[in-house]
Amino acid sequence: MAVIQVACAQCQQTDRVVKNGKAETGNQRYLCRNCKHSFQLEYRYNANKPGTHDRIITMTMNGSGVRDIGRVLDISPTTVIVHLKHFRPTR
Numbered sequence: 001m002a003v004i005q006v007a008c009a010q011c012q013q014t015d016r017v018v019k020n021g022k023a024e025t026g027n028q029r030y031l032c033r034n035c036k037h038s039f040q041l042e043y044r045y046n047a048n049k050p051g052t053h054d055r056i057i058t059m060t061m062n063g064s065g066v067r068d069i070g071r072v073l074d075i076s077p078t079t080v081i082v083h084l085k086h087f088r089p090t091r
């Protein structure tokens, strides 16, 4: 039997990661018992991939429009607007 070492996407811990059911798309979900972060190794939708939110914020700060960002990241303009509406700048 092959064992796959899964590292937490947030704290990089490998020994406290357990399986946590399946996503709606059928992909395996994992739960880190160290930081309580729930994640998948691969995502079907580009908007859910790690780092997408940060890329939306960076592109907005560099003057890209909502439809421009949606086209480049291959996500819906509505998703871009939702990310921007929930963005709270930290000082």
Ligand SMILES: [Zn+2]
Pocket (backbone or CB within 6 Å): 008, 009, 010, 011, 012, 013, 032, 033, 034, 035, 036, 037
């Ligand atoms: Zn973790």
